[in-house]
Amino acid sequence: MALVQMNCEKAAIDRNVNVMRDYVAAAKTNEADIVCFPEMNVTGYIDPGKYPHAVITIDHSAIGQIIQLSGLYSICVIAGFVEYNPEGKPYISQFVAYNGRLLGCYRKKTIKDGEAEWFAPGDQQPVFHIPGLTFGVSVCADIDDPGIFSEYAQKGAKIVLESAAPGLYGEQESRNWSSGYNWWRTNCIEKLGKYAAEEAIYIGVATQAGRTIDEDFPGGGYLFNPRGECTAESGNWDEGVLYVQIQM
Numbered sequence: 001m002a003l004v005q006m007n008c009e010k011a012a013i014d015r016n017v018n019v020m021r022d023y024v025a026a027a028k029t030n031e032a033d034i035v036c037f038p039e040m041n042v043t044g045y046i047d048p049g050k051y052p053h054a055v056i057t058i059d060h061s062a063i064g065q066i067i068q069l070s071g072l073y074s075i076c077v078i079a080g081f082v083e084y085n086p087e088g089k090p091y092i093s094q095f096v097a098y099n100g101r102l103l104g105c106y107r108k109k110t111i112k113d114g115e116a117e118w119f120a121p122g123d124q125q126p127v128f129h130i131p132g133l134t135f136g137v138s139v140c141a142d143i144d145d146p147g148i149f150s151e152y153a154q155k156g157a158k159i160v161l162e163s164a165a166p167g168l169y170g171e172q173e174s175r176n177w178s179s180g181y182n183w184w185r186t187n188c189i190e191k192l193g194k195y196a197a198e199e200a201i202y203i204g205v206a207t208q209a210g211r212t213i214d215e216d217f218p219g220g221g222y223l224f225n226p227r228g229e230c231t232a233e234s235g236n237w238d239e240g241v242l243y244v245q246i247q248m
Helices: 013-029 061-072 113-117 140-144 146-154 177-199
Strands: 002-005 034-036 076-083 091-098 101-107 128-130 133-139 159-164 202-207 209-211 216-218 222-224 230-233 240-243
Touching: 002 013, 013 034, 013 061, 013 076, 013 240, 034 159, 061 076, 061 091, 061 101, 076 159, 091 128, 091 133, 101 128, 101 133, 133 140, 133 146, 140 159, 140 177, 146 159, 146 177, 159 177, 177 202, 177 216, 177 222, 177 230
Parallel strands: 002 034, 002 202, 034 076, 133 159, 159 202
Antiparallel strands: 002 240, 076 091, 091 101, 128 133, 202 222, 209 216, 222 230
């Protein structure tokens, strides 16, 4: 399994998809069966009012290219985008493609603080199935809702993949990357480690990394085992991939 810490420029859909191609190819070379990207990695973490052209539907050509990639490399790809909602504010969505097919989409349930002005919450928690594995998907602030992880466990998920893009506070020019990285790392260990132990599941984390046009992200990839132990981590805030194995 490949947990990608990707730099995702805002509204740069073509650029982001091209970057994804390299990560997917590398994941296949490293014999990964799943490659999980961060929250909103296709569209970047956008203000939908500022970048309305980057609010897209599931049938957008960029999504189609990623589904095709999953077929080309016979791999499962989990990726995020800002999804157009004909009934109101857009969703923060994470879709799953496997072997050239779209398996479905999870819409972030935990919308709070500043996000509530821009986005609508989802209300469904589908589980996804590939040969030998049933898994769930969570997104960033879902880390604050233990009920999401409990529901996935009840539905038979063996692992929940947390895709995140927690923006860092403060001025970019004086950014303290170490404190931002450590804040997110501690949050993951304290909360996701606890949920993994309580529900006897694995939890993997893929986080946006680095500087975008107007916001920075801490990076960090993690794997927690069903005892709540962090058995693998990226070790810093740089872009890159954490390759992990889970035992079923």
